Amino acid sequence: MANTNLIGIHHVTAMTEDVQRNYEFITNILGMRLVKKTVNQDDIQTYHTFYADDRGNPGTDLTFFDFPDIPSYVLGTNSISRTGLRVPNDEALAYYLDRFEEYEIENEGIQELFGRKILPFQEADGQRYQLFSDENDQGVAPGTPWKNGPVPEDKAIYGLGPIEITVSYFEDFVQAMQLIFGFTLKVEEENVALLEVGQGGNGGQMIVRKDDTSPIEVQGNGTVHHVSFRVADHQAIKEWEEKYNGLEMKHSGLVDRFYFEALYTRIGHILIEISTDGPGFIDEQESYEELGTTLALPPFLEPDREYIESVVRPFDTAKK
Template identity: 60%
Template structure:
């Protein structure tokens, strides 16, 4: 495998919500992230798939959501993705959001530290777990651009994904896959927590792996993460990964066309991992100025627009 085939860092995290409209308001009005794509789940076209990111929908800045009809609430536990991080420019930004969360009555904790970085943990109305992480003194993968027309001052606003927290009972086996197959490196350890990074490293290219053999296994549903995705620079790398995963004995999806990026999926134990390309990006079918304002469909779903619009509940995003 060539260096250019290695993951660059985080691409996106996809979770599940009980209410797509409340989720939209939470991410845009409170967190100050931009809705860059309102579309549907390509594998379940009766379900919205919404994408929140930085100002331009830069790879490595995106949190996405499904709203599966009738989906039960998830149950927290081991063998799951347990927390998603968002990058903010500095420690002062954490102070800003601390005040903001109190104002909007968002469940949160005091500012603490994780692996030497200041963080602010919080939860949404579905009890989905997040944290803001300060980029002060951070080095590595560059952040995106704060939403220029958002409600949060650009000097404080979220502009990228930070370390994703994964909790597993089969810690040694999982760690071995990330090190030997996915090319991550251990850069710090704190008790049963290990910090891994890939590519240029830094907050935008890290995973926090936690050993937990005591909790029951978590169950997916709204309020939980569906999968995590890592960035690839080029579509050609997907074939390289398909070959490598087959050799290593990991069943995988092979190439999947998602229109906004090209993908491959593989499950490591309970954790669904996606490799996704940086290109073509979210402006492939909408201009920068109106990203996320209307229901966007990839060309292969456009013939089904009338049916899809009859199935999903409209909500205003412009």
């Protein structure tokens, strides 16, 4: 039997109304590498961009759907409320604080959360993030900083950190993450809990907050669409599908995304994906050097390339 245990966070997918502005922010200010420019496989007239570490390793992917014609989100509960990003140490947080001040990025200054230094900030569209310092972190291994990025390698973002989820049904959600997905409760305080999975640490943690007074969030541009957790391979994700069936949980069935396999379900309002670690983003379409510079399409969409290129907005990511 395959080891079906979740390894950690695989990726986080959010929504943007301006793929070009988002590209400039994620690459030029945050210093994450665009490793794949493709289209939303469920809506091929829109982009799906993947930003990650130097090689697009699992656990480092921050991805975006480009939806130029939908409204901005309305902040509320029952949502994925903040995306975590990892940096090597406290010194790197100080570097980013200076960088955010230089580029006039809204931020809340360096703080402490569950014994670690963090730096909450947000994008122009209201997308909310927080940097986590990996100082003394001993959990899920990070990725590799972008070697040719604008941020020094010893300071750069190199992975996803704890995902923050805010729900009105706090106790039920925390219990579901333990009983179904194998998370363990690491810390519980009033109206907030820290859970972890796999080897734990910043790359395998979830922060759950209770908010039973705010209205339910209305998704739109500037919000997180879903979070995905890692499994090793096809056999592991196949056994998760069988587990969902045994629990009589609604789910998507296995979906081949070409770069990884995926399986979707909801816990309350929260869309949770499980994804395989491979095959990955370096393939016959794009070498390591070419990552993110072309419009990459999975083989089943190649017959539609001419149409797709005619309907997506021009978006140049070729190296100058």
